[in-house]
Amino acid sequence: MTTSSIQHGQSFDHEPLGFATRTIHVGNGTDAETGAIRRPITLANAYALPYDPSDINWSSSDTNLYTRNGHPNQRYLEAKLANLEGTEDAVVLASGVAALAATFTTLLNRGDHAVFSDSTYIAAYRLLNEILPEKYGIETTIVDTSDTDAVARAIRPNTKLIHIETPANPTLKVSDIAAIAQLAHDAGALLNVDNTFNSPFNVRPADLGADVVIESLTKYINGHGDALGGCVATSSEIAARLRYVYQVNYGGIISPFNAWLINRGSVTLPLRMRQHNATALRIARWLQDRPEVRFVAYPGLENDPGHELMRSQLARADSGYGGVLSFGLHADHDGHNRFVDALSIITSAVSLGHDESLIVFLGEDDERQYPYPERFHAGFFRLSVGLEDADDLIRDLDHAFATSRS
Numbered sequence: 001m002t003t004s005s006i007q008h009g010q011s012f013d014h015e016p017l018g019f020a021t022r023t024i025h026v027g028n029g030t031d032a033e034t035g036a037i038r039r040p041i042t043l044a045n046a047y048a049l050p051y052d053p054s055d056i057n058w059s060s061s062d063t064n065l066y067t068r069n070g071h072p073n074q075r076y077l078e079a080k081l082a083n084l085e086g087t088e089d090a091v092v093l094a095s096g097v098a099a100l101a102a103t104f105t106t107l108l109n110r111g112d113h114a115v116f117s118d119s120t121y122i123a124a125y126r127l128l129n130e131i132l133p134e135k136y137g138i139e140t141t142i143v144d145t146s147d148t149d150a151v152a153r154a155i156r157p158n159t160k161l162i163h164i165e166t167p168a169n170p171t172l173k174v175s176d177i178a179a180i181a182q183l184a185h186d187a188g189a190l191l192n193v194d195n196t197f198n199s200p201f202n203v204r205p206a207d208l209g210a211d212v213v214i215e216s217l218t219k220y221i222n223g224h225g226d227a228l229g230g231c232v233a234t235s236s237e238i239a240a241r242l243r244y245v246y247q248v249n250y251g252g253i254i255s256p257f258n259a260w261l262i263n264r265g266s267v268t269l270p271l272r273m274r275q276h277n278a279t280a281l282r283i284a285r286w287l288q289d290r291p292e293v294r295f296v297a298y299p300g301l302e303n304d305p306g307h308e309l310m311r312s313q314l315a316r317a318d319s320g321y322g323g324v325l326s327f328g329l330h331a332d333h334d335g336h337n338r339f340v341d342a343l344s345i346i347t348s349a350v351s352l353g354h355d356e357s358l359i360v361f362l363g364e365d366d367e368r369q370y371p372y373p374e375r376f377h378a379g380f381f382r383l384s385v386g387l388e389d390a391d392d393l394i395r396d397l398d399h400a401f402a403t404s405r406s
């Protein structure tokens with residue numbers, strides 16, 4: 001039947017289906033019991049056992065058994081995300097950080113070494129810089145992975161994993177996925193890419209050689225700011241290990257309700273990403289020309305150090321540079337607070353990739369041992385450009401500049 005092949009990402013005539021068609025159809029289907037054309041939320045904790053359960057592997061994720069072992073709403077979303085990322089399989093977990101922790105704890109053993117980006121999500125930094133070395137004897141080296149030679153110099157005989165985030169949160173530094181994948185593979189190591197800022201609409205790291213791709217589903221893929229989730233897209237072999245170690249035995253499973261919400265939110269990913277890309281570029285250009293602005297970091301700007309490299313990584317003709325940018329102001333401590341206070345559309349809150357625009361002030365008293373580049377030290381804003389009318393967002397920023405002048 002054609003609908004069921006479309007649910008697996010194949011068209012009736014074997015021509016490849018487009019990204020938007022797959023975003024809508026893969027992972028959805030007709031409910032066998034009711035005929036509903038939207039799959040239901042299955043909230044049961046447990047599933048009926050067969051007549052003779054003695055052969056069951058209680059740690060298996062292959063059949064419906066117990067919800068922590070895997071459940072239907074998780075699997076529908078996994079099918080879609082593996083398809084969109086271009087990987088054999090995907091494991092959907094409770095949060096983006098659970099996806100990171102699953103990858104690090106599953107792929108690294110005592111005595112192994114990992115190389116990771118100096119600009120990353122804070123939990124990746126804490127896990128790799130502090131928790132895994134102290135508790136599990138894993139060696140790590142932090143480097144500026146936007147400098148491929150620095151990555152090469154950091155590799156040791158026991159290096160098993162390179163973890164990069166590109167563009168990195170919150171500096172927007174861009175790393176060379178293909179070149180670092182080559183370095184990793186030459187050293188017998190794996191490359192893990194946190195692709196949260198791009199989503200698979202803008203960049204598909206697996207196509208560029210990454211072995212493991214992480215998404216915080218909390219951000220663009222859900223897109224509506226109302227559910228946490230994370231995904232590890234990778235080979236079938238690594239996915240099976242992740243499920244055994246982290247999902248079943250550490251317990252980092254996503255709830256059925258959140259998996260359902262994220263699957264629903266994800267159907268508009270291509271439309272939303274096109275708009276995030278376009279509005280963020282317009283705002284980055286506008287900010288760059290303002291006298292109040294010290295700098296703008298956004299790889300979509302032609303003068304950004306990561307621009308050419310990121311352009312070469314874009315997955316499709318209508319991909320862009322994402323909806324997140326960082327910028328610094330010529331302002332003192334209270335000037336930053338006055339600016340945020342004067343905004344009325346853009347909300348002061350953490351997170352990113354939501355429908356609404358979000359801004360957060362970062363960096364003034366940074367505690368990291370490996371600080372951000374110099375221009376970030378005096379404090380800066382990370383702006384997640386939402387789906388509001390671009391004119392309204394620009395008027396909101398303009399008004400805040402005018403009223404926050406001391």
Ligand SMILES: *Cc1c(COP(=O)(O)O)cnc(C)c1O
Binds near residue numbers: 196197218219230352
């Ligand atoms: C938010 C974020 C994470 C963590 O995701 P959660 O869903 O909040 O756990 C990881 N990486 C990046 C780049 C993020 O922006």
